[in-house]
Amino acid sequence: MDLADDLSTRPYDVYRELRTTSPVHRVAGTDGRPAWLVTRYDDVRAALADPRLSLDKAHAREGNYRGLALPPALDANLLNMDPPDHTRLRRLVGRAFTPRRVEQLRTPIRATADRLLDALGTHGTTDLVTAYAAPLPITVICELLGIPESRRRDFRSWSNVLVAPDPSRPQVAKEAFAGMLGFLAELLVHKRSSPADDLLSDLIAVRDADDDRLTEDELMSLAFLILFAGYENTVQLIGNAVLALLENPDQMALLRQDPARIADAVEEFARFEGPALLAIRRFPTQDLEIGGTVIPAGDTVLLSLSAANRDPNRFPDPDRVDLGRDATGHLALGHGIHYCLGAPLARAETEIALTALLDRFENLEFAGADPQWRPSMRARGLTALPVHYSRATPAP
Template identity: 50%
Template sequence: MQHTHETLGRLHEQGAVCPIRMPHGTPSYLVTGYDEARALLADPRLSKNNRGAYDLMIAKVGGENINRSFGQLLGAHMLNTDAPDHTRLRKLVNKAFTPRAIAGLRPRIEQITTELLDAMAEHDQVDLMTAFAGPVPITVICELLGVREEDRGEFTGWSNILLGAGDLDEMQAAAVAMHTYLVALVAQKRAEPGEDLLSGLVQASDEGDSLSEEELVAMAFLLLVAGHETTVNLIGNAVLALLRAPEQRAKLAADPSLMPGAVEEFLRFDGPINIATLRYTVEDVEVGDHKIPAGEFVQVSLLAANRDEGRFPDPADLDVTRAAGGHLAFGHGIHYCVGAPLARMEAEIALTALLARFPRLRLAGPEEDLVYRTSPLVHGVKTLPVLLR
């Protein structure tokens, strides 16, 4: 996936919407145009219903190539549902992500960031992904949900497997392990509730607020995984982009007030999500000059849409002063990322502090040695070795 942008650019030249085959051979339509992507992300004729997607997958490729454990065990969350179920599920978590609630997390995020930078300062070289980009959002979301510190490494490993494009047996084993852990975690929150978000969701469920046990476990999975994966790769990709563009880094160093707008540009320029989560048509859909028949999977590339020159001039150039609003890095429509304000704040705090603390930050090896994660969903490097002095 190291040349993702180049590959997507070549596919975009074939048309903003074009037929492709997904991993394991499933036929689908790839969307790379900005206008088309934005329209389809909000189109109710594209369903995200998990059970319907599995039935369609079986009809197209058969059951032997489908990771059913993942879908059956962990798939009943709001990202895999349509209205009105989606509305019901999202309502339960919205209160944890209000602007006031997010703003209240700022001091703790700043403290976590400072502690990690202090630990990094004891070394001349670190892998930025494991030393900084990963621990910031993982610590925040785990504290928000009430996950014990000793459990965090294990579920991060399961997450990496489940979001990859690897062996199906390995993915199924990770799904079972993650499900077993989350069932026990939910039981613990029920027996010993705290002030955390997961305890609140368990209490809401027990008080008849329409959350089944299956939905509760799946929601915990979604919040844990989505709550850190997006920001991990946002921070990593942003740092790499600045190391490649020292003149843009100099602008931020000269004027740190540019950082909130720069975060929007990082999201547009090299966002943390490539292909949005799975959708399929339940009716024929005409978008632009293209018609997608009913009963087809649709892959919306957020990366490609955000580099559509019809929407963003000189899209392959990083410009921290660009008005990058309107990008699709967090999606669009009813499934717009509920944690977007938290991700933005985490990135703003982390990047500002990192650049100020280590002004000589630079790659520790050749750029061509960097390896990207093999995932159609998340977009980021596996490791990012950097010199601090």
């Protein structure tokens, strides 16, 4: 196996070795083109906040790994931008995506979680990714964007294709893109004429002091980014957190005894098994030294959030899940000006998903042989999470 395969199938082993022997290492990106992989906590954290590392593809040199290619209408998004464009757009979005909006979603999130759990009955065996971790965030995103009930089925099926496209069926992905673009355009027209109490309507209405507002492409890209950045990551964090609990019954017992620990627990799950292995690719605008290696301007830099989160110099005994540790400072949601915009929502969803699950089922057990991880150097997530569950201890 080569390094690219190892990074996709056993990332933490590779990170452990690289942090010690080659903390800034030449690797091949998902398209086989070269990039630099940075794995030490201090280097990754500093680089995330370094203005000399651009997210704008205009600074990329030909021949290097460039990350995901999106159609132009979806490219005007925060994760392709530097200041001052990024600052302007993020300020506008911040006006609509408020803490109040996240708080408003707590009750519908819990209701959705309970409804999904109701469907499981009192006991049985199921794949928790399909039955629970996946449908919960997609419903939340539909609520957030104000997508009507009647269109959620289409939205879900396009989302499923888009977040995990099958490379052997490019036509399917193309159709899903077209479907999603058409749908978002239609939705924007509708929200413009009949605004409601949802994020999309607020984004359309938002202006700043200079009467600046979001362009059509920016609105469209943003709606797409919220789906893209928010959906897959949240599904995976919920799945990864449940698996961590199943594999560490002492920690599950601790959480059951003291449910108020849930917020700290979510931070530890994000540190231990965060879904975004890598930050968005970055391009140095000038020759730049990271961890003793000089990286030429225009090369591609991949910052490993997960390698940083398992750096023993920052988090002692990092491969252990420990709900008692202080996991703050983890980089699972990024750091600096691109820090995850949806972080409060991601935290709320994961907290509620875990709390509702533990409240409902007294017994939860992993029902597979070994956890099945999706092979990816970008994302850490389970293909399935088979569990046995029941409400109360069965009579002897």
